[in-house]
Every structure is written in C-alpha cells, then in structure tokens.
C-alpha cells in the first residue's frame with residue numbers, strides 16, 4: 238500500500254493551526270530557560286529507530302496467537318510495512334533482519350527496494366534458539382555452549398553465514414542472543430558452559446569484516462528457567478572485554494530481573510565504551526515485550542538521561558523489540574516510536590550544569606526538581622514539529638485510521654498470512 242504525500246499534507250493542514258499554537262507555547266517556555274529549540278528539533282529528527290523484521294505480525298504467547306490479518310507474508314511486504322511506517326512517522330529508517338526467518342531470495346533486489354523506501358539494513362540477528370527443519374543437530378541443550386563440539390560447530394557456522402548475508406546487505410553488526418542455559422540445578426556446569434560459549438564466540442568474532450561489530454544480548458531467564466549462560470550485563474561485559482573492541486553489550490529493556498536499575502547499567506557500559514545500543518520495549522513482570530513507555534515511562538526517561546549524557550560521538554543502535562498480542566502491530570510500533578522520541582526529547586531538556594551543581598553540592602531536592610521539571614514538560618509539540626518538517630504526519634495514528642490501513646492490507650494480503658517470528 239502506497240501512501241500519497243498529498244493525503245499526509247492535507248491531514249497536516251487540518252491540524253496545523255492547533256499544532257502551531259502549542260508549539261509557540263513550548264517554544265516560549267523553552268526560550269525562557271535558554272534552551273535552543275532548533276537544536277532540539279534537529280536532534281529529534283535525526284533520532285531514527287530500527288524496526289525488526291519480526292515485529293510486523295501479531296505476536297503470540299505459548300498459549301496461542303491471534304492473527305490480525307493483512308500480515309506481511311514475505312520480506313518484500315515487511316519492507317513495505319516499514320516504508321509505510323517511516324512515511325507517516327519519519328522516525329524509522331532501517332530494518333533489522335532475523336535469520337533464517339527473513340532470508341532475502343535476492344539480496345540486490347531487497348537492497349534496491351529498501352533504498353526506494355528510504356530504508357537501510359541495520360544489525361542482523363542469528364537464531365540458535367530453535368531447531369530448523371532438516372537441521373542435523375538439535376539446540377535443545379544449547380548451541381554455542383553445547384557440550385558436543387558438533388553442535389557448537391553447527392551454531393558457529395550459522396552465525397558466520399548470518400554475517401556473510403548481512404554484509405551482502407550492507408549491514409554492519411550481528412546481534413547474538415543465546416537461549417543457552419539450564420532449567421534445573423545441577424544440569425549444567427556454569428564455568429564450563431561459559432568457557433565453551435567464549436571459545437565459540439571467538440570463532441565467530443574472527444570472521445567479522447573490518448567495519449563490523451558483534452552485539453551480545455544478555456537475558457536472565459527464559460526459555461531456560463534456572464540459569465542462562467549470558468545472564469546479566471556483567472557476564473556480557475566479561476565476554477565483550479575478552480573478545481575485543483568489536484564486541485559490545487546490547488541492553489534489551491525486558492532482559493533484567495525485577496527492579497533492576499537499568500539506567501545505572503547503561504551508565505557503566507557507556508563508561509567502559511561497551512554499550513552497543515538498545516532493544517526497546519516495556520514490561521510489568523519480566524520480558525513482557527509490551528509497547529515502549531506503556532508501563533514505566535519514567536524509567537525510560539531516566540535511561541535516556543544517561544544516554545544523552547554519553548551520546549557525543551557514539552553511534553549506538555536503537556531498535557524496538559516488542560511483540561503485539563492484542564494491538565495492530567503497526568499501531569503499536571507507532572506508539573513505541575512516539576514514546577522513545579518523547580523520552581529522548583525530555584532528556585534533552587535537562588540543564589546538565591545545574592544538575593552537576595546539585596550533585597556536587599549534595600542537594601537531592603534540587604536534583605529531583607530538575608529531573609521532574611523535564612519529565613513533566615509536554616514535549617509532544619516538538620515531536621509533531623519534527624514530523625511535520627520530515628513531511629510525515631502530525632498525528633500518525635489518526636492518519637493510519639483515516640486511511641483504514643489495516644483493512645486495506647487485509648484486502649491486499651488476505652486474512653491468512655502469518656508473518657514469521659515468535
């Protein structure tokens with residue numbers, strides 16, 4: 238489905254008056270605080286978030302899946318959906334492929350189509366948490382950490398193939414998340430599993446092209462319920478340090494035990510030059526994969542305070558990693574994109590000198606005032622203005638509904654297509 242620019246323009250002109258009034262108000266307020274509005278708008282516009290190829294269909298749980306209809310049935314249709322999202326939000330100019338779910342039949346055709354849509358290929362993801370049809374060795378008891386070298390070699394080969402395919406698409410990083418671990422005490426020797434994983438990662442690391450990075454993603458439990466090999470940021474950092482400068486630690490917001498101080502983890506990784514980037518989502522209990530900002534927007538804001546402080550020359554990778562059980566996936570992604578940019582914009586409002594002053598004079602009251610003043614500022618007019626300047630929609634959800642996009646996709650693709658993913 239192609240969205241005509243004139244439709245977006247006409248939608249924008251309907252709401253432009255009210256938008257300009259709100260923008261004038263915040264512009265005035267920020268001006269009084271000496272904040273450069275244009276600088277902030279520029280940073281918001283440049284803040285682009287990657288959409289993973291597996292987030293465009295209905296997600297499921299182990300109890301079931303409720304397909305929404307019109308899901309993209311192949312990579313071309315996935316690119317179309319991201320192109321559509323980018324057109325109305327101006328906020329997502331890249332795709333992250335999960336392999337082997339989304340192997341392009343023709344890489345140059347896929348690249349050409351992506352370029353036409355203004356999309357590039359971000360990090361590629363390997364998958365050794367499932368067995369594929371016809372696979373020689375099973376990953377039931379692990380992949381890179383497996384006790385049997387034949388299984389490890391098969392998993393290493395898969396990762397190397399993913400890198401080769403990614404390189405042909407001009408991607409420049411591989412993200413490795415391992416389900417490896419144990420479900421029962423005594424099942425696995427912790428040190429042995431870690432050592433084998435490191436040795437396997439070393440084999441993969443050796444094959445990285447010069448400009449490539451390796452992102453290591455940790456997770457404390459699930460699908461293994463007693464232990465995982467790369468369970469926390471400490472283990473992830475240990476591996477990254479042992480592997481070398483191309484290995485970095487990726488933080489997925491849902492991959493922490495309850496009440497973890499994720500913003501402090503972020504600060505530590507930035508301090509060590511080892512932060513790879515983020516997988517954004519939100520959660521109430523564990524790895525719920527809910528819409529970003531739907532449960533804990535203040536935590537997201539606190540994380541962005543650390544990110545903005547360290548952002549300087551870093552080119553971190555930003556991606557949404559969520560699942561959409563009850564919402565239209567495209568609407569859910571629009572809401573996530575909005576929440577991420579919202580937290581980013583609020584963090585940009587922090588007066589760093591004032592905050593350092595409060596920290597150095599041990600004044601927690603003033604420090605809290607500074608943080609909450611930024612958090613309570615309604616920055617939505619700034620996000621709308623950034624979209625308007627990118628020829629995107631002032632209100633993307635309204636445009637999505639006005640154009641009846643989901644029903645049009647159902648008409649085009651039918652009700653039975655199921656997008657690859659979990």
Ligand SMILES: [Mn+2]
Nearest residue numbers: 454489516558
């Ligand atoms: Mn993730």
